[in-house]
Amino acid sequence: MELGKETREVKVHVDNLTKRFGDLLVLDQISFDVYKGELLCVVGPTGCGKTTFLNCLTHIYDLTAGQILMDGKPVNAKTSNIAYIFQGDSTMPWLTVAQNVAFGLNIKHTPPKQRDELVDKYLDIVGLTKFRNYYPKQLSSSMLQRVSIARAFATEPELLLMDEPLSHLDGKARQAMRTEIKRMIHKIKCTTVYVTHDQLEAMSLADKIAVINFGVLQQYGTPAEVYDDPVNEFVASFIGDPPMNILETTTVKIDNDFFFTFQDSDLKIAVPKRYYSVVSDGFRCKMGVRPMDVLVGGADSQGTPEKITTFENLGDERRIGISVGESLLMLITADETRYRAGDIIKLEVRGDKTHLFDLETGARIKEK
Numbered sequence: 001m002e003l004g005k006e007t008r009e010v011k012v013h014v015d016n017l018t019k020r021f022g023d024l025l026v027l028d029q030i031s032f033d034v035y036k037g038e039l040l041c042v043v044g045p046t047g048c049g050k051t052t053f054l055n056c057l058t059h060i061y062d063l064t065a066g067q068i069l070m071d072g073k074p075v076n077a078k079t080s081n082i083a084y085i086f087q088g089d090s091t092m093p094w095l096t097v098a099q100n101v102a103f104g105l106n107i108k109h110t111p112p113k114q115r116d117e118l119v120d121k122y123l124d125i126v127g128l129t130k131f132r133n134y135y136p137k138q139l140s141s142s143m144l145q146r147v148s149i150a151r152a153f154a155t156e157p158e159l160l161l162m163d164e165p166l167s168h169l170d171g172k173a174r175q176a177m178r179t180e181i182k183r184m185i186h187k188i189k190c191t192t193v194y195v196t197h198d199q200l201e202a203m204s205l206a207d208k209i210a211v212i213n214f215g216v217l218q219q220y221g222t223p224a225e226v227y228d229d230p231v232n233e234f235v236a237s238f239i240g241d242p243p244m245n246i247l248e249t250t251t252v253k254i255d256n257d258f259f260f261t262f263q264d265s266d267l268k269i270a271v272p273k274r275y276y277s278v279v280s281d282g283f284r285c286k287m288g289v290r291p292m293d294v295l296v297g298g299a300d301s302q303g304t305p306e307k308i309t310t311f312e313n314l315g316d317e318r319r320i321g322i323s324v325g326e327s328l329l330m331l332i333t334a335d336e337t338r339y340r341a342g343d344i345i346k347l348e349v350r351g352d353k354t355h356l357f358d359l360e361t362g363a364r365i366k367e368k
Contacts, residue, residue, distance in 0.1 A: 011036040011191040012057070012159065016066035019049075019056055019215075026052050027215045029066070034208070039185055039192045041202035044212035045238070050195040051087070053212070054161050057193065058082060070159060083157035087164040089144045091136040098123065098132040100147050104155040122150035125180060141168040146177070153184055160185070160192040166201065178204060199239050203227065211235050233362035236288050236355060242319065245329050246288045246357065253281040260287050260354075264325035267304050272351040277368040279356075285365060286357040291319070293353035294331035297346035306347045311339045322347060 012034040019027040027049045034040045042050050055061045057068055059075055068075055075082075083104065091100050098119055105115040123129045126146040136144055145168045152160060165181075166174045182205050185192050196202055202209050203223045211218040211226060211234075219231045230236035236244045249260040251271055258271035258279050269287070271279055279285075297303035309328060310321035320339060322329045331347075339345070356365035 009036040010034070010072075011038070011070065012193070013069040013072070014057075014066070015069070017053070017056060017063060017068060018065035019052055019061060020064045025215060027056065030210075030212075030215075030217045031066075032210060032217070032220045034191060034193065036191055037186075037189045038207045039182070039194060039205055040208045040210060041206035042193060042195045042210045042212060043199055043202040043238075044197065044218075046197055048212045049215040050197070050212060051163055054084075054163055054193065054195055057161060058084060081155070081158040083152035083155050083160050085148050085152045085160070085162045085165045087167055089136070089141065089148070091144050091147050093136045096133050096135055097128055097139070097147055100136070101150045101154050104151055108155065118154045118156075119150075122154045125153075125184065126150045126177070142170060142173055145169065149177070149181070153188070156188050157190060160190045162192065162194045164196050164198075165194075166196075166198075181205070200241055203239070209239075211238065213238075230288075230355065231364050233286060233288070233357040233364075236357070236364075240290060242291050242330050242332070244288045244290050244355075245294070245327075246286050247324055247327050247329065248359065249285060249287045251279040251281070251283045251285075262324050262327075265323075267306065267322075267324055267329075267347065269349045269354075270351055272354060274367040275356060278365055285359050286362075288355040288357060289349055289353055291330040291332045293350040294329065295348040295350065296320070296331070296333050296335055297348045301346040301348060303346035303348040305344050308339050308341055308343045308345060311341060311343075313338065320345070 010033045015031050017027055017030040030053070042053055044050055052061065056063055057075065070080055092103065095103065101119045101123060102115055105118060123132055126149055128143065128146055128150065131139065131143065145165060149165060166177055169177055178201060194205060206223055208221065209223055209226050210220045213234050219226055219235045226235060226239050230239065233246060237246055247262055249262055251258045252261050258276060260269040260271055306322045308320055309323045312319040318333050318335060320331050320333060357363065358365055
């Protein structure tokens with residue numbers, strides 16, 4: 001339990017949320033709490049149920065089972081102070097940019113002076129001040145999304161729902177707006193549920209992350225918890241870029257020590273002693289290790305000599321691929337050596353950073 005967590009105010013309580021469309025189960029018994037002021041990122045692959053979850057949260061969709069409470073009461077989309085930023089264009093074409101941003105404020109009967117100040121403030125934040133009198137048809141798709149973002153923030157909601165709001169922005173604009181969104185959310189202390197398939201976006205923005213796959217909540221925790229302590233193979237491979245290396249392995253006992261071995265490869269990795277209680281000679285599982293925990297050894301390294309299969313120079317980092325049987329083991333290095341395919345390096349693995357997963361279920365195998 002986090003220090004002081006028991007005294008924090010629950011803003012949104014999700015209890016056993018289940019949603020079916022006919023016989024199709026889309027969300028299956030999802031439960032968690034979002035605390036006041038937190039930014040929760042709901043992340044998962046396309047089609048996993050993320051947008052359906054948001055639509056259940058606002059009761060656009062009726063729940064099949066379970067409940068969602070806001071401040072201890074059922075969510076009422078008409079009376080609750082909620083703003084929703086959709087993935088696609090939701091601007092009103094007959095209104096100017098400034099009028100679009102002011103739309104929610106007008107519905108709330110915000111005094112004109114305060115309304116105009118808020119419109120000016122958020123148009124400046126999203127970089128659209130000089131386009132205030134333009135109509136949506138005169139803007140690019142990325143600019144239209146910035147209008148939607150400004151409109152939602154201008155109402156300074158208690159709960160902000162965002163459905164992949166940056167998907168239409170290019171790389172630079174996306175990164176800049178991501179930083180600005182986090183700053184704005186923290187400034188107005190707005191509880192936020194942010195849906196994305198981009199795990200890098202989730203890691204950089206979130207206070208908490210909910211990982212969903214096939215409508216099932218896989219893991220819920222801080223970015224550090226989800227990254228460092230994944231509960232299963234799916235979470236381990238989905239969170240992180242490049243993704244965690246996951247290789248099928250057979251442990252063998254040599255003298256009094258165990259080693260991970262791999263089919264059609266001479267690579268051997270010492271099994272950390274904390275796993276000695278769960279492995280045995282001939283034990284089969286999957287071993288996971290992140291690319292930054294695979295190292296290029298120095299001249300006196302005792303690592304296994306391996307031939308480089310691929311080499312990518314990305315400027316601030318280099319990515320090296322090593323063939324291990326039919327799999328590719330990736331590592332990241334800041335070493336400025338310009339390697340080439342075919343070069344031999346000594347491969348070292350940080351055994352304390354390895355994870356084991358069940359061969360059939362993908363569930364994490366933890367030391368006893």
